């Protein structure tokens with residue numbers, strides 16, 4: 001599986017290499033319509049997720065993803081820490097939680113693990129809401145007034161936090177805005193043999209999406225492989 005991992009080289013000296021990873025049903029959903037996180041892929045997918053993390057200086061997820069499951073976003077144990085160290089990365093990846101409103105509870109499971117700093121990426125509004133409540137548990141970084149300015153945010157992560165490779169693990173809203181901002185370099189998707197259906201179920205890329213085919217992002221298939229009943233795909237995104 002290591003043959004299918006990214007070789008993360010920052011595209012310029014202003015932002016990290018950005019890659020997404022998601023497990024999806026055959027109809028492209030991240031979860032059923034109740035949006036409750038329940039694993040639906042196999043053990044190979046879990047291993048691949050941790051291997052993908054070994055190439056990341058930071059792992060990022062949206063507020064709903066972090067708030068609705070036991071999400072810690074750490075390296076995943078000694079075995080993966082050793083790979084990180086062998087490849088010249090820090091023992092643990094930084095962890096980034098994205099919230100525009102900043103209405104984040106300090107008692108979320110992600111804050112209970114002190115494996116590495118948690119950065120809350122937010123707006124100026126969110127900064128006001130969290131600077132006291134999350135003082136003990138996160139580094140709050142504001143980029144943008146009401147929405148996150150991704151150019152500014154990625155540049156700060158690159159320059160102030162030394163992030164050269166950033167893995168985004170969803171959910172659909174966060175993935176969608178990153179794709180629309182044109183800052184995603186590669187997409188990793190594992191397809192599991194289910195159909196969830198439902199227009200309220202999250203998909204790999206939600207947010208407002210592209211209105212016209214001509215504006216959609218084109219992908220080039222880099223790798224595909226099968227493990228058990230799951231299919232794994234890696235795509236390069238053309239023009240970010």
Ligand SMILES: NC(=O)c1ccc[n+]([C@@H]2O[C@H](COP(=O)([O-])OP(=O)(O)OC[C@H]3O[C@@H](n4cnc5c(N)ncnc54)[C@H](OP(=O)(O)O)[C@@H]3O)[C@@H](O)[C@H]2O)c1
Nearest residue numbers: 023031035037062063064065099100101170171172173174
């Ligand atoms: N199968 C998989 O691989 C996988 C992976 C991840 C998640 N999931 C599932 O996906 C669902 C969650 O996805 P979701 O789309 O509902 O939510 P999400 O993207 O995880 O989180 C949405 C929230 O994150 C913040 N956010 C996202 N993008 C932002 C941006 N560009 N700027 C500022 N804030 C931003 C906002 O928080 P505030 O409201 O606080 O402002 C927003 O309400 C859950 O069911 C989860 O289990 C599945």
